[in-house]
Amino acid sequence: MKLKEVVEVINGRIICGDAFLDREVHLGFASDLMSEVLTLLDEDILLITGLSNIQSIRTAEMSDITQILFVRGKQPTKNMIDLANEHEMVIMTTPYSMFRASYLLHESGLKPVY
């Protein structure tokens, strides 16, 4: 699905990366544990996390993941947004919980990584 559809489905807000909302993503992975994310071999992934700190952006950078959804209304800091912009990432937030966001996105066609 396109990232602009993702935002709609989870009643979300785009924090940065407006220019890339036509980007397609096929897989979702929900975790607050960065080393778990770092085991993933795919890159075509939406990272869904409640961990809103610079390490979540760094982890995406190292994993070549270019889209992150922060759940429970977590707001990224300026440093995080700068780093995300540098790597052309799309950052979104949703007021929903991780479970609810994952459920809605799966219903809309996003597949689990495994």
Add this chain to the structure above:
Amino acid sequence: MNQSFSIPAGDFSHAGQAASEIKRLLKQLNIPPKVIKRVVVALYEAEVNVVAHSFGGSISCTITPEHIDIVVSDCGPGISDIELAMSEGYSTASSEVREMGFGAGMGLPNIKNNSDSLDISSSEQGTSIHMRVNFKEHTP
């Protein structure tokens, strides 16, 4: 080509800067993206371990046309049982470290899976991790 970095203990905001810099360098050298990912995942995990579990340390990278050699050393307190530390899920991470998104006990296994050779030595004076990743693309 040689590149060195120092890693202060406990400073999570800087963890990943070395991996980020090396990623930029390897891209310029046109190393395949899959290989770059192996290098930076292993390096980033090692960097985070120094920040999270040690009194601080340093990284030294040597790039040749065939491979990258990375040595990550810190000044203690060391890993008392390396075999145990290498097992998936084993972690002594503090609650501060867990709040930063680490402590799954997957870091050392990730380093092992992403390097072509790995040598870890450790004493109370410090831990030294030597990893090598070959640039020739991997057939998994």
